[in-house]
Amino acid sequence: MELTYFPIHDYGPVMKGMVIGGVGIFHVxxxxxxxxxxxxxxxxQWSAxxxxxxxxxADIRTFLDGYFKILVLVSFVLGALTGVAxxxxxxxxxxxxxxxMLDxxxxxxxxxxTFFSLEIVAGYVFYRYGPRLPDATRLALLGLYSIASWFSLFWINGILSWQLTPGAWQGxxxxxxxxxxxxxxxxxxxRTVVCLTLGALAVCVVVNTMDxxxxxxxxxxxxASTLLTPMAIMPALGAWFLAVIPDDSRSWVLGGSPTMTNFLAIAVGASTLIGLYAVAMRFRRNLTLNIATSxxxxxxxxxxxAGGEFVREGVRKPYTVRNHLYSNSITPGEIARLRARGSVTADPYPLSDPERYPNDQVRLGAKVYRFQCSVCHTQTGVNGLTHVAGSWTSEQKRLNFSHLQQTRGFMPPFAGNAEELEALVQFTEWLAADEPAQWPLSQDPATTAQIEAWLVDSGTQRGGH
Amino acid sequence: MAITAGVAPLLFVQILYREGFYTANLLLGPRWMAIVPALIIGFYLLYLAKTDRVRAARWLAVTVSAVAVGCFVFVGYSFTENHLLSVAPSAWAGFYGDGSIAYLVPAAAPRYAMFFLGAFPTLAVGLGWQLRGEPSVHRAVAHLGIGSLAASAAALAVWLLTLPDGHRDHVLGTAGGVWLGLAVAGGVLQAIAWAMSRGGITRVGLLLATAGLTATLLGMTCVREVVRLASVDIAAMAQQHAHSARSGGLLLFLVFLVVNGGLIAWAIAQARKATPVPPG
Known part of the structure; x- marks a missing residue:
């Protein structure tokens, strides 16, 4: 597949991961x-x-015919629309x-x-006609809705999990x-246990509003809370998941990356609290879920x-499809070619604000940043270049950028030539210096030669952990 | 259902015309993404419009409905704008460099007018089936059908006249002529059906209108693709299409399409088992 250049937007201080993460967590x-x-x-319904x-x-029917309307409104409209979003x-x-993913x-x-369409129709027929249908038909429609929606999860789950563990997949x-x-x-x-937990807890909230x-x-x-019971196997399922993901990914969530470890801790801690309350309800019959608790x-x-989804997205680094596509949309096989010809030489899109930059070298650096870095980093905002590399000396930047995959195990290799790397160094220093109107060119042949040597030394393969 | 039905074409447009579709999405950026909140607001306003409180106050009902319609008009126009930008690769770099957020070209108005007005004959058929038990509105529905067909035909003529010569030749030539003919024949069939229905909508009239509408939708869909194919370099996409075509699962898709289609039909049929709502 030939590399295609797409126009890239800048969201200012907001990291793109935050945009997709925000929409994604809400949708999931x-x-x-x-x-x-x-x-x-x-x-x-079966219980009734x-x-x-x-x-x-009668109570269950009243509940279902009232609660379901909320569910369909929320899931049909917001679920479908956030899916498109x-x-x-x-x-x-x-x-x-x-x-x-589509290829x-x-x-x-x-x-x-097809399953999503079935889910929508079964749900809508129940929503519209449920109160006037016999019990067996109601159960059949709800069963159809549940099975169809679970299969929707089944298919999407395969595609999402492939991104982290494609295994022997080649094309x-x-x-x-x-x-x-x-x-x-x-x-x-x-995810199935999570679905049951969310459904059961939401039911408890709504039941508490009934007269x-x-x-x-x-x-x-x-x-309803009987369906919290499967939470008991969540630790085993979580351990199974951790056992099958790549070693480096596992090492990050288990302490290698404090951010990912913290988010995992949030997910585990919150789930544990829910589980403990469910266990307590089993053994203390007088304990229930009032509206505040639920x-x-x-x-x-x-x-x-939110914590779980952050970890799932984070452990893929530096890939979006492990071993096949880096986070910055460059394939491992393209690195060598881009180092030879330059990563933005063929980029047809100009800078949208060229007058902002003091010289052509900084402009080139801005284009390199846009193409290789901006998917995960901002300039001076969240995870900004100036935050992660602003304090490094010029020499440090040249060395670390050229050995990017060794500098940080979750970074992809630098995919440009020596001129582009030096331009990125100058761009970063110009940003860190608060964007002065004048900025000297850095054109020392010895510096270029040193960067070229470092790029050769770092190789084009992924780095260590 | 409208959103769900739209997912399938959205899926395959990304396979068939990836670079153009993605680039137009990216160039329009947040302005394009605004269709999502517009859809959310539009759909929830429709639910709101059905509540007793809103129906009781006429000004409120009109306001809520107008804002909902405004949202959907905006979404429809955004798709037109996105499509026109997607088939204009020579405009991409300049559009990006200028920091534009709207692609305002003369071609947008006739194209959008044609598709916007073309929605009303579809509405007329839908209303005809839904209200066939209420004779008092049959005449109005028939007039809606005939009137919107006439407006759509006029918009189609304007669109054809404003198409670039090369594209118009494709539409009127071998590639598009048959499909345009099918669309026009469908329109004529609908017009006959609605003319027959002015005294009262019959099952035969509705079946005729539905058949005509189906022919028109099929024909115009193909005409639209003929224009798109005349605008893009399909040969340049051959490698990517061949790559995508290697993916398996088609047979299983067809199996589930049939099975789940049957289950959808079964679920809809269950509605007939519902006990009637007591009068009053």
Whole structure:
């Protein structure tokens, strides 16, 4: 596949990962809640049909016909729209990554679309006609909704987990090798438990808003919270996931990267608190979930989702598709060629603010930054160049940029020539100096020769851990 | 359902016309992304418009509906703008360098007018099926059908006249002529059906209008692609298309399309089991 240059936007002090992370976490939380909500409702409908107490049956029906309307409104509209937003945001951040995912799996994505359509129709028929349908039909529709939404997760999970553990996948013809990858099953089971947890907790919040007697409310909560039980296997599933991901990725979440370790701790801590409360409810019959507690647990679940998704995205570094595509949309095989010809020599897009820069060398540095760095770094904002490299001496910058993959194990190799690297050094120093109007050119042949030697020394392969 | 149905073409446009589609998305940037909140606001306003409180106050109902329509008009126009930019590679670098956020070209108005007005014959068919049990509105629906067909035909003529010569030749020539003919024939069929329905909508009339609409939609979809194919360098995309075509899963997709299509039909059929709503 030939390298295609796309126009790249600058979001000022905001890192692009924050944009896609914000939309992504919201969408994942919403989508998993919609799947789990369907499962919990199918379970309650089944429960209503089994009980011999007509009052319980009536309570469950009342709850389902009221609660489901909220669920469909939230999941159908916001879920569908944030799904589209995810797609568009992915294009904004890394068009080549989303393009690779489509190249490899477009028919599986199309299969997912058939399940999503089924989910929408089954849900809408229940929403519109549920209160006037017999119990068996209600259960069938809810079952269909739950199965379809779970299969939607099944297909998307395969594509997302492929990004981290593609294994022996080499190209689109290896579709099933890539799909049923090493982290597919632990990830799928883990997400399924998360869905059930979110659904059950959300049910508990809504039940607390119903105008029913305390004893009947407790009964509904107890039935719904039964679906918190699978949380017991979450630690094992998490350990399974950690066991199958690449060694370097595992080392970062287990202490190698403080940021990722902290986010993992947030996810584990929040999940543990929810799990402990669920266990306590099993053993203390007088313990229940009032609206404050259940809302707090939902908030904790959101925190756990956010932490988990951050870790899942973070451990892929420096790739978006492990071993196949670096975070900056350059393939490992293109590094050598770009070092020879220059990474932005063929970039057709000019700088949108060329008058801002003092000379052509800094302008070249700005283009190199835009092409190679801006997907993960800002200039002076979050994870800014001036923060991570501003205090380095010029010599340090030249050495570290040329040995980027060895300087930091989660960075890709520098993919340009010596002139571009020096231009990036000058751009970074100009930024750190508060963007003066005048800036001297750095054109010492000895410096260029030293950078070239360092680039040769660093190689074009990925660095150590 | 409208959003869900739109996902499939969104998927394949990224395979078939990737560079143009992605580049237009990126160039329009936040301005393009604004369609997402516009859709969210538009859809929720439609839910709001159905509530008793909003329906009780006429000014509120009109305001809510107008803002919702405004959101959808904006989304539709954004797609037109995105498409026109996607097929104009010579404009990309300049557009980026200028920091523009809107692609305002003369071609946008006739193209958008044609697709915007073309939505109303579809609406008429939908309303016809939905309201066929209410004779008092049949005449109005038939007039909507005929009137919007006439407006759509006029917009189509303007669009054809304003197309670049090379593109118009493709539409009227071998590649597009058959499809344009199908679209026009479909329009004629709809016009006959609505003329028959002015005294009252019948099942036969609706079936005729639906068949005509289907032909028009199919024809115009193909005409649109003929214009796109005349605008892009399809040979340059051959390598990427060949790469994508190596991906497996087509057979399984067809299986699930049939199975899940059947289950969707079954779910819709369950609505008939619902007990009728008591009168009043």
């Amino acid at each position: 939380f919403l989508a998993q809640f919609a799947i789990g909500g369907g499962m919990v409702m199918a379970w309650l 049909m089994r009980t011999k107490d007509p009052q319980v049956t 995810m797609w568009f945001t992915s294009i904004q951040v890394s068009p080549r990554t989303i393009g690779s 490899a799996f477009h028919w599986l994505w199309a299969i997912e679309w 689109p013809e290896d579709v099933w090798v890539g799909f049923f990858n090493a982290s597919f099953w632990p990830s799928l089971f883990f 029913v007697a305390e004893a009947r409310r407790r009964d509904l909560i107890r039935r 809302a707090l647990l939902v908030a904790l679940a959101f925190g756990a989702t």
